[in-house]
Amino acid sequence: MDYILKTHDLHKSYRKFNALNGLTMSVPKGSIYGLVGMNGAGKTTLIRIAAGLQYPTSGDLELFGTSCFDDKIVDARKRIGTIVETPSLHPEMTAEENLKMQFISKGLPNYDEIPKLLEFVGLKDTGTKKAKKFSLGMRQRLSIAMTLCGDPDMLILDEPINGLDPQGIIEVRELILKLNREKDVTILISSHILDELSRLATHYCFIDKGVAVKEISAEELERSCNKSLYIEVKGTGNMSVILDRLGYEYKLMTDRAADIFGDVDITPLVMELHKNGMDISKINEKEESLESFFLSVVGGGHND
Amino acid sequence: MINLLRSNMMRLRKFRAFKIEIICVFIMGIVTVFLEKMNEDSFTHPYGESYFQMIYMLLLVVSMIVGGYISKDYVDNTIRNKISIGHKRLDIFIANHITTFYIYFLTVVTWTISYLFFGSFILNTDKIDKEALGVGIIVMLFAVISFSGISVFFCMTVKNSFGGALTGAFFYVTMFVQIFEDIFDSKIFDFFIDFFPNLQMAYLSPFECDEKPLLHIIYSIIIFVVSFAGGYRIFRKTDLN
Numbered sequence: 001m002d003y004i005l006k007t008h009d010l011h012k013s014y015r016k017f018n019a020l021n022g023l024t025m026s027v028p029k030g031s032i033y034g035l036v037g038m039n040g041a042g043k044t045t046l047i048r049i050a051a052g053l054q055y056p057t058s059g060d061l062e063l064f065g066t067s068c069f070d071d072k073i074v075d076a077r078k079r080i081g082t083i084v085e086t087p088s089l090h091p092e093m094t095a096e097e098n099l100k101m102q103f104i105s106k107g108l109p110n111y112d113e114i115p116k117l118l119e120f121v122g123l124k125d126t127g128t129k130k131a132k133k134f135s136l137g138m139r140q141r142l143s144i145a146m147t148l149c150g151d152p153d154m155l156i157l158d159e160p161i162n163g164l165d166p167q168g169i170i171e172v173r174e175l176i177l178k179l180n181r182e183k184d185v186t187i188l189i190s191s192h193i194l195d196e197l198s199r200l201a202t203h204y205c206f207i208d209k210g211v212a213v214k215e216i217s218a219e220e221l222e223r224s225c226n227k228s229l230y231i232e233v234k235g236t237g238n239m240s241v242i243l244d245r246l247g248y249e250y251k252l253m254t255d256r257a258a259d260i261f262g263d264v265d266i267t268p269l270v271m272e273l274h275k276n277g278m279d280i281s282k283i284n285e286k287e288e289s290l291e292s293f294f295l296s297v298v299g300g301g302h303n304d
Numbered sequence: 305m306i307n308l309l310r311s312n313m314m315r316l317r318k319f320r321a322f323k324i325e326i327i328c329v330f331i332m333g334i335v336t337v338f339l340e341k342m343n344e345d346s347f348t349h350p351y352g353e354s355y356f357q358m359i360y361m362l363l364l365v366v367s368m369i370v371g372g373y374i375s376k377d378y379v380d381n382t383i384r385n386k387i388s389i390g391h392k393r394l395d396i397f398i399a400n401h402i403t404t405f406y407i408y409f410l411t412v413v414t415w416t417i418s419y420l421f422f423g424s425f426i427l428n429t430d431k432i433d434k435e436a437l438g439v440g441i442i443v444m445l446f447a448v449i450s451f452s453g454i455s456v457f458f459c460m461t462v463k464n465s466f467g468g469a470l471t472g473a474f475f476y477v478t479m480f481v482q483i484f485e486d487i488f489d490s491k492i493f494d495f496f497i498d499f500f501p502n503l504q505m506a507y508l509s510p511f512e513c514d515e516k517p518l519l520h521i522i523y524s525i526i527i528f529v530v531s532f533a534g535g536y537r538i539f540r541k542t543d544l545n
Binding site for chain 2: 052075080081082084089090097107
């Protein structure tokens with residue numbers, strides 16, 4: 001498998017705080033790679049190092065096979081578009097002028113793409129309105145447009161849907177999927193909105209305290225997510241005796257409620273419970289979400 | 305590098321303080337000429353004397369504007385756009401030096417046109433020594449180069465709007481050397497007057513040739529080289545947000 005971005009035992013320290021603690025991960029070519037982690041887990045630090053804004057304390061980061069310590073890394077960076085946290089815009093310029101600045105900085109020969117990009121991100125009607133008067137969502141859209149200047153091979157997006165309205169979130173999601181599917185653009189995306197990330201990512205990296213605790217593809221994740229059946233009963237019988245007898249793996253939530261794991265044959269279960277003086281008062285199927293998987297991988301505590 | 309310079313220039317065109325400054329310098333030059341014309345008979349200073357003296361003061365003000373311009377890139381976080389799209393830090397640093405020099409240079413050119421060139425048509429230029437003026441302009445241009453070196457050093461080291469204020473404060477503080485020199489008459493203060501670019505300019509005159517032009521030029525080059533090398537060394541390793 002080809003990898004666009006790889007890190008090997010990456011460390012980054014700020015005085016006494018270790019933001020990255022030996023992070024090793026690989027972003028496959030053509031993937032939408034979701035970075036999942038709590039605040040302070042090291043996601044933005046990783047993105048800053050990839051963008052060249054910061055240097056690792058030790059370890060290495062490779063972009064398109066070029067080490068971040070190699071002088072040729074600047075050529076590799078010409079192939080990526082990056083958003084780091086808040087949008088980096090020229091506040092006294094219009095959306096068009098901001099894009100023009102990006103085109104000039106990148107040395108792109110003409111500005112023909114600018115109207116298309118503005119339309120693409122829904123900013124074509126902003127006219128002479130300056131970026132400083134844009135809402136956060138508009139600024140976020142403009143920074144997405146800026147990352148798309150010059151048809152990059154990879155996008156690194158740190159919280160790209162922050163501040164977007166629901167319609168904007170859907171548009172950005174569709175845009176990311178379109179770029180990935182139609183233009184084979186590899187995307188590294190960090191987001192706190194795990195539900196949104198689960199609709200996009202083909203691969204995940206769970207980061208905790210500067211370490212990649214789990215790297216997993218979306219397919220593997222789906223397989224590992226436990227499905228369960230939640231039941232609540234009323235009556236006098238002992239539910240655990242019945243569940244033991246039927247050979248189910250289960251977890252009692254209360255003496256009248258349980259999560260039963262694996263494939264459950266509902267009819268015999270209901271009949272057996274009824275025979276033993278218990279009637280089902282509530283039943284529903286539960287599937288472990290990305291959120292609960294994340295919590296099971298990194299634990300529910302908070303980073304200091 | 306060309307791309308960086310082009311984007312810096314586009315940003316400069318949008319930088320209102322710079323536009324206002326250039327217009328003000330131009331108007332000031334014209335007004336100074338007319339004031340000197342109105343007082344031509346009673347005026348104790350001959351035409352031309354204000355040339356270097358005003359540049360000396362102007363550059364102190366412009367150093368704040370330069371600081372504002374450079375640090376705006378950090379305040380708006382747009383400097384990270386340059387790095388993340390694959391520009392070398394050295395290129396960014398050099399481009400900022402060139403742009404800074406351009407700002408100072410354009411101020412000098414504007415003042416030269418509005419005061420010296422325009423004034424030469426309506427005021428008596430007899431007392432101006434062409435050689436002294438020529439040598440003074442050359443020394444001044446090197447001083448401007450070292451000005452830009454110091455400005456970029458402070459602004460790209462401090463990385464926020466305080467950088468501009470610090471540059472202005474630095475030049476302002478060095479002005480006290482002139483006062484100390486008058487009081488103490490020490491050789492160390494003579495050295496400082498020769499060494500600092502703003503103080504070199506304070507003693508330039510279009511009527512008398514600079515006595516140590518080569519020394520002043522060498523000092524300006526030394527200041528530029530040291531501030532460039534030191535500034536780049538810091539910027540090369542700096543973590544940006």
